[in-house]
Amino acid sequence: MSVNYRQDLPPAGGFEAIKYKRNLPLRGPGALVILGGVTAFCGFGFYRLGLGNIERRELRREKTWARIHLVPLLMAEGDRAEFRQELRDFFVESAVMQDVKGWKSGQSTYNNPRYRL
Incomplete structure (x- = not known):
């Protein structure tokens, strides 16, 4: 008995x-x-x-100089406000103490010079 088989070969020209x-x-x-x-x-x-x-440095310098130039103006405004307040206090004190004999408005209530400002 003869077996016919075919061998598997690469294709022509190779894989x-x-x-x-x-x-x-x-x-x-x-x-x-x-x-x-x-x-x-x-x-x-x-x-x-x-x-x-x-x-930022320029703005800081500008703010510093603005404050330097505004200080005298702000101090003068503060002085004027303080003067007006003292004047108002004097008139209020005069109105409240008008019935008290011997009372002088604006005078210190301390007799001892130790407590004077």
Whole structure:
């Protein structure tokens, strides 16, 4: 008895090559481009920070000089307000104590010089 068999052989010209290499597409910019972008962004940020510091320093100087020039005016306003209050207090004291004999409005109530201001 004879057995007919056929041996499995590669096709003529051989099999197709096995693809074993990774085929990954390039994704995004390279490292040098990213480093350059970050450097430029930080440089711009420091530039703006410097401008902000200059402006803040100028505003602080302006506020200081405004306060220096306003101090005499504010002191004069305070003195006038204090004088008006003392005058008001004098008239109120005169009205309240008008029936008391020997009372002098505006005079200190202390007889001892130790307590005088």
